[in-house]
Amino acid sequence: EKVTVSVIKADVGGLCGHTLAPIELLDAVEYVVENAVDETLIDYYVTNCGDDIDIVMTHNKGVDNDEVHKLAWDALTDATEVAKELKLYGAGQDLLSDSFSGNVKGLGPGCAEMEFVERRSEPLVVFCCDKTDPAAFNLPFYKMFSSPFNTPGLVFDPSMTEGFKYEVMDIIDHKRVLMSTPVETYSLLALIGNLERYAIKRVYRGYDNEIAAVASSEKLNMMAGEYVGKDDPVAIVRAQSGFPAVGELLEAFANPHLVSGWMRGCHWGPMMPVGEEDAMPSRFDGPARIMALGFQLSKGRLVGPNDLFADKAFDKARDKALDMADMMRSMGPFQPHRLPESMMEYTSVPKVLKALESRFEEIPENNCKLDKVTDRGDLE
Ligand code: 13P
Ligand code: 13P
Ligand code: MG
Ligand code: MG
Ligand code: MG
Missing domain, CATH: 3.30.70 (Alpha-Beta Plaits)
Known part of the structure; x- marks a missing residue:
């Protein structure tokens, strides 16, 4: 069953x-x-x-x-x-x-x-995030299921040598495409490297299409038509015996990557792996957190969880994430800390820009001489 x-x-x-x-x-x-x-x-x-x-x-x-x-x-x-x-x-x-x-x-x-047939032993990891969006899983899913430098199991385990298939969603056009690695690795990266538009929904094992991973990917900000919060995502990933080992899944977060979210859902910042106790983002409302809860299924019973990122071995990843946080914060309201308009959660930003529209004028053809500013503050 x-x-x-x-x-x-x-x-x-x-x-x-x-x-x-x-x-x-x-x-x-x-x-x-x-x-x-x-x-x-x-x-x-x-x-x-x-x-x-x-x-x-x-x-x-x-x-x-x-x-x-x-x-x-x-x-x-x-x-x-x-x-x-x-x-x-x-x-x-x-x-x-x-x-x-x-x-x-x-x-x-x-x-x-x-949904799957429970194996003789069924280890799985539930990842839970805050202050980011589903595309935050693009890079780690790639590492887990396609990078032999992250997952040596791709090289060592015969049931993984045929690779994995990714279901990629185009969030803007509401379409999806299935891509296979290692054959289509470069084309896959061409898509999922664009965090503005593409998000991985599911990953399947290549040789038998067995489900390996699934992420939540409802785009809240688009659904409501106006800002209601980023859809801080979750994912379920199966491990061991024909899938990456638990430690291979977690290794994808040992070197923090930048994700969109953080303050007001409008900034790039590091994804910090944390134990359940430390999942309370407060600095600049962040930075983004991810927890990893390890379970063993036993006839559907959830044995666990093991709070996997509580491991001391992730302390350096946390330190690094905090250094990255300082570095990004030093940019204040400037890109690339600030997200491009298309990715900003707050619809009030376009309102601010709209109010400035009437103030813009054509740039004159010969724009070398200094303009005078009139008493009214306009250019003459
Ligand atoms: P143990 O020897 O602790 O069971 O670990 C085996 C293993 O494969 C670790 O990745
Ligand atoms: P949440 O999506 O976690 O509610 O955060 C929204 C926000 O504006 C944080 O500054
Ligand atoms: Mg949240
Ligand atoms: Mg909130
Ligand atoms: Mg959010």
Whole structure:
């Protein structure tokens, strides 16, 4: 029988500002989810990364299941009520609809799900992020499944030598394409190196198309039409025995990369790997965090988690991320710390630029002589 792992997540309020989903919200979610064990779910784990609540659920109902999605929706709705009562910041931020309609997709929460036959031993890692967007997984997914310098298993394990296939989404045109590595490595990189437009949704093993990884990739800022927060993503990745080892998955974060998000969802900054205790981004509302929760599935039961980035061996990655944070911060409101307009979350930026439009004039053909500034402050 197949088992399904579903991770559904949302930001329904922060204490204070955008820093943390407090225990009161996690309790509200857990209360609802706990009551669904046996009837709907096999097992669950509730946690938070910064102001985002992550609900990990296992069941036998397949992906995109109404009952499972409604359960998560109800839990997040109840947590929203608590957030409103406590007047938390951005209460209900990611619940964009007043009513549930069969699936959380398009309603605000992020969602990553996969269904598979549980192996004799089924190690998997759930990655949870805050202050960034789904394209943050492009570079690490590439390293995990296509770089032999990150994953020697690609060289050593015969079931991986045929490589992996990537389902890449074009976020702007709402299209997708399947690309195979190692054959199409360079073309794949041509796409996924563009973090503005392309995000990896799923990864499959080349020789048997077995699901290896899935990320949430709902683009909240586009769904709502105006700023409602970046869709701080989650991902599920299977490990060992024909997939990269757990340590090969984690190694992709040992040398921090720059991701979009951070303050107001408008800045590039480093992705800092942290344990659950340290997932409360506050400096300039960041920098972006990623947690890695390691589970072993046992007939759908979630044994664990092992808080994998709590390992001391990631201290240097954290130090480096903090140095990168200083370096990027020194640019203040200038690019490349500031995101290009097309990637900025706040729709108020175009408003600021719009207000300046009437002040612009054509540059004269012979623009070498000094212009006089009139008393009114215009160019003459
Ligand atoms: P152990 O010898 O600790 O089981 O580790 C084996 C291994 O393959 C580590 O990557
Ligand atoms: P969140 O997406 O985590 O709510 O952060 C939004 C923000 O504006 C941070 O400065
Ligand atoms: Mg928030
Ligand atoms: Mg968040
Ligand atoms: Mg965000």
